[in-house]
Amino acid sequence: MKISYNPETDVLNIYFQESPVEKREREQPDRILDYDKNGNLVRLEILNASQRVANPQRVEYYVISPNPVPEEGKPISLSDRRAFMQLPLEERRRILAAQ
Template sequence: MKVKYDREVDILYIRLTDNQIEESDEDRPGVVIDYDANGMMVGIEIMDASRRMDRPASIELEVA
């Protein structure tokens, strides 16, 4: 998994797999989910991230 926050455009992108993106759907305004050819989720794009969450540039990882 890769997480990237672009301050210039205020977009947070969470890449879940390296599969090729075949389709993208705007699940809710400003939230786009990318899917591969099999319908599996590939990534999540959050536009205007600084308005939707606290500190989008801060990443905390927890592995159980």
């Protein structure tokens, strides 16, 4: 995945894969979705990004391991993972930094 932001045009692009675009849909006046020949999402383009995204120049990226094992030795459940994602961003950062 690749993310680019152009402050001059105020356009944010999120590329999910590098495939030729076969179909383009305007989901909203400010969102454009590009698809490949198999219907897979190739790119999301957000126009006027500074009005739609809190800070288009900042990216945070998390990878959640499919079967993380906490110190107690039992796998983390899906509901525990969802609960973690519902925590405020600063709390999640604190927890991840402690790990």
